[in-house]
Amino acid sequence: MSGAEQRPEQTDRPEPIDRPADDAAVPSGxxxxxxxxxxxxxxxxxxxxxxxxxxxxxxxxxxxxxxxxxxxxxxxxxxxxxxxxxxxxxxxxxxxxxxxxxxxxxxxxxxxxxxxxxxxxxxxxxxxxxxxxxxxxxxxxVERNLALSTRLVSQAPIGLAVLDTNLRYLAVNPALAAMHGVPEPDHLGQNMREILPGAPFLNAEAVMREVLASGVPVVDLQVVGRTSADLDNDHAWAVSVYRLEDAHGHVLGIANVVVDVTDRYRAAKKADEAQRRLRLMANGSARIGTTLEVERTAQELADVLVPDLADLAAVDLLDSVLQTGRTDLGEGPPLFRAMAVKTAYPTEAARAIVPPGRLTTYHADHPASHVIRTRRPMLISHLDGKDLGRIAADSDAARVLARAGVHSDLAVPLIARGQVIGVMGLARARNPLPFDDDDLTLACELASSAALSIDNAVLHLHIRSAAETLQRSLLPQLPPRHPGLEVAARYRPAQAFSEVGGDWYDVIPLDGDRTALTVGDVMGSGIPAATAMGRLRTATSTLADLDLDPARILTHLDKITHGLDPYIATCLYAVYDPHAARLHVASAGHLPPVLVRAGEPPALLDLPTGTPLGVGGVPFETTTLPLEPGDRLVLYTDGLVETRNDPIDERLGDLLRLLTPSDDSTEETCDRLLRQLRHPAGHDDVALLIARAQPLRTARGTERRRQGRV
Known part of the structure; x- marks a missing residue:
């Protein structure tokens, strides 16, 4: 073909498109x-x-x-x-x-x-x-729209991408490439999971496939993870996905719009963390120091710390504080008593922690020793092999901690009223985050608040111990037998976190083989109540020697109690005459004693109740009744039968029921009543006195017959 322009031969022919014939009439390009x-x-x-x-x-x-x-x-x-x-x-x-x-x-x-x-x-x-x-x-x-679109895509601060139906990138803009840390050309043809392989992006992939299948857009899906742009820190993105279709409705792929919301995510996370810390502090204020028991208060602290702040927590107190109430470090290593341990889950790391109740010392480099000496907390964010040996009691414990995955440690001194009283230790294992300065601040705040509660409990322990010692020293040491009587008595102080009260009992020998029996209860607690009780018991013993009628005894005691203002007391005073087999008894506002006769059901004595000692102005009355050999008289204070939840009538009924067997000794009966009626954590003292009448014997061991028996 001379003179004709040659057209290049076309070797690549397009693949035939399987479309309906009438599609050609539809604008598509x-x-x-x-x-x-x-x-x-x-x-x-x-x-x-x-x-x-x-x-x-x-x-x-x-x-x-x-x-x-x-x-x-x-x-x-x-x-x-x-x-x-x-x-x-x-x-x-x-x-x-x-x-x-x-x-x-x-x-x-x-x-x-x-x-x-x-x-x-x-x-x-x-x-x-x-x-x-x-x-x-x-x-x-069209040119303007195209230019605008091109500028919009290339200059937009948000990430934009188009992916095909296999989630391979067809186009990305510079913003998204920067977010991923992968150049734009390296995206093309790559699958989404090849660019974003991390586990946090699995859900995003599933959402994209769901949008491809359903056509329903997803807007503002939050994705948090790490990309090649910043492998050390989490970033957050709000991702919107919608399906792309051509003019005929054929699915082309998906469009992906990504907005970096890391600042907003971190601010929200910081706010959530602040709220969590406030909740933890409020929780600590509500849960720590609910009692005045040292062990329980220490355990409450550990319970608050785990799992919200730590995976493991231990609370140790200086033994000198428990023994004397004062910090005495001495010249050697400080002696600690382990008070509480808490773990967030079963872990062998618990074996590396000193169990509660045990005394221990730590080596000089141990965090507990360090914070006691310096009075400053110690934070080890990342533990290596050397550090594990430092925080462990010995090499075996260090290996246990390593196997358990412990990676971060925090020790904080417990300081109350200016003196160090102990230390709390925290560790993390399953929680992947190391302790940071915010955790340290929160731990110090909790330690400061808890230390005061623990110190109050220690102070109460010493005051209570002194009051109990005083109380017991003022109670009599009873011989088991008196003329015509078998006697048993018990005193039980209140539970550990309640103060000792003013309950007492006494058995006083009188002329003519008679015996005075008395129980009383000074209202109040602590050393002042114990002191008032001692004065009343001494006055009762002195008045008993005057051989006065029980009502007269109570009248004099009432006057004495006026001088113990603001104390008042209940009291029951009885005199048993074995020769006449008679009991003379008067009550000053006290619970009625129980009389148990052989062959008869136990019964509460119906006595004129009278008013408590110290009220004044109301005369007391003496009641006389027979007390035969074999009969038992049970005197007690309200701590035996009164509770905060049960009606007193029901509790008195329980007392009578437990006294029905009459063949036990007085000692066995005392133990049974305390075991069945008194809760181990009872909040009140108990004084219990049981007397069984017996035949009066002469010096030769023969039974003396009573004269003038009524």
Whole structure:
């Protein structure tokens, strides 16, 4: 084909597209959007071919245009010469031309049209001019939109990506590439999980596949993780995903919009952490120091610390504080008593912690020894092998801690009223975060508050111990037998976190083989109550020697109690005469004694109750009743039968029921009543006195017969 321009041979043919035949009529691309018209002109300028798009653009049907000279058909007269000149240059030189002309449409209106003109040569060597035309306004709008889209994508601070149906990246913008720490070209063709392999992104992948399947967009999915851009710190993103479809509804892939919300995430996390710490402090204030028991208060501290702050916690107190109430470090290593241990889960690390109740010393480099000496906390954020040996009691304990995964340690001194009283130790194993300065601050605040509660409990322990010692020293040491009586007595102080009260009992020998039996209860607690009790018991013993009627004894005691203001007391005073087998008894506001006769059910004595000692103004009355050999008299204070939850009538009924077996000794009966009626954590003292009448024996061991028996 001489003189003809050769067209390059096309070797790659497109794959056939399996689409319905009528899809071709549906606009699906940029050319359709622009409505590009094609016009083929002969060398003399006449129209040879006229496309359907040309009909739409210029208004002339094909039959009206073909064969006509293009310039007169489409251009205004003033534009025709310029157009003919340009046409001639294209046909002569073969150079393409592009530009715009105002075109006269069939309806007489004018439209600015963008042209692209080029020369074509057929197989015979004849030249033609191909003109491509589109509406200039439409073209400019598309160009503006495209430029805007390109700028928007490239300059947007948010991440944008398009992925295909296999979640391979087709396009990413610079912002997303920076978030991922992977250059834009390295994204293309890669699967989403190849760019973001971390476990936190598994859910994001699942969400993308769900959007592909359902077509339902997902907006503001929060994803937290680490990318190649920053492998050391977590970042947070708000991810929105929606499905992309073509004009026919075929799924092309998904669009991914990613906004970095790390600052907001960290601020929220910091606020949550502050709220957690406030809750922990409030929890500590509510739960620590509910009693005045040292061990329980220490355990309450450990319970608050675990698991919210630590995986393991131990509380140790200086033994000198427990023994004397004072810190005495001496010259050697300090001696600690382990008070409480708590773990968040079963762990062998507990074996490396000294169990509660045991005395121990720590080596000089141990955190406990360090904080006792310096009065300052010690934080080891990351434990290595050397540090594990430092915080452990010995090498075996260090190996146990290593196997348990302990990686961070914190020791804080317990300081109350200016003196160090102990130390609390914290450790983390399963919690992957090391202790930080915020944790240290919180631990110190909790330690400061708890130390005061523990010190109060220690102070109460010493006061209670002194009061109990005083109380017991003031109670009599009873011989088991008195003339005509078998006697047993018990005193039980209140539970450890309650103060000792003023309960007492006494058995006083009198002339003529008689015996005075008395129990009483000074209202109040502590050393003052014990002291008042001692004074009343001494006064009772002194008055008993005057051989007065029980009512007269109580009258004198009432006057004495006035001098013990503000104390008042209840008291029951009885005198047993074995010769007459008579009991004379008077009560000053005290609970009624129980009389147990052989063959009869136990019964509460119906006595004039009287008023407590110290009230004054009400006379007391003496009641006389028989007390035969074998009969038992049970005197007690209210701590035996009164509780905070049970009606007193029910408790007195329980007392009578437990006294029904009458063949036990008085000692066995005392033990049974205390075991069955008194709770180990009873909040009140108990004084119990049981007397069993027996036949009176002479010096030769023979039974003396009673005279004048009623």
């Amino acid at each position: 940029l050319m359709d959007l622009l409505g590009v018209a094609a016009v083929l002109l002969k060398a003399d300028g006449r129209v040879d071919m006229w496309s359907p798009q040309a009909e739409q653009l210029f208004g002339y049907a094909r039959g009206e245009a073909v064969g006509q000279y293009a310039a007169p058909l489409l251009l205004h007269p003033e534009q025709q010469d310029a157009a003919i000149t340009l046409f001639a240059d294209v046909m002569l030189t073969g150079r393409s031309w592009a530009g715009a002309f105002p075109v006269r449409l069939k309806d007489g209106s004018t439209r600015m049209v963008e042209f692209r003109n080029m020369r074509l040569t057929d197989s015979d060597g004849d030249h033609y001019a191909l003109g491509l035309a589109t509406d200039r306004n439409t073209l400019r709008q």
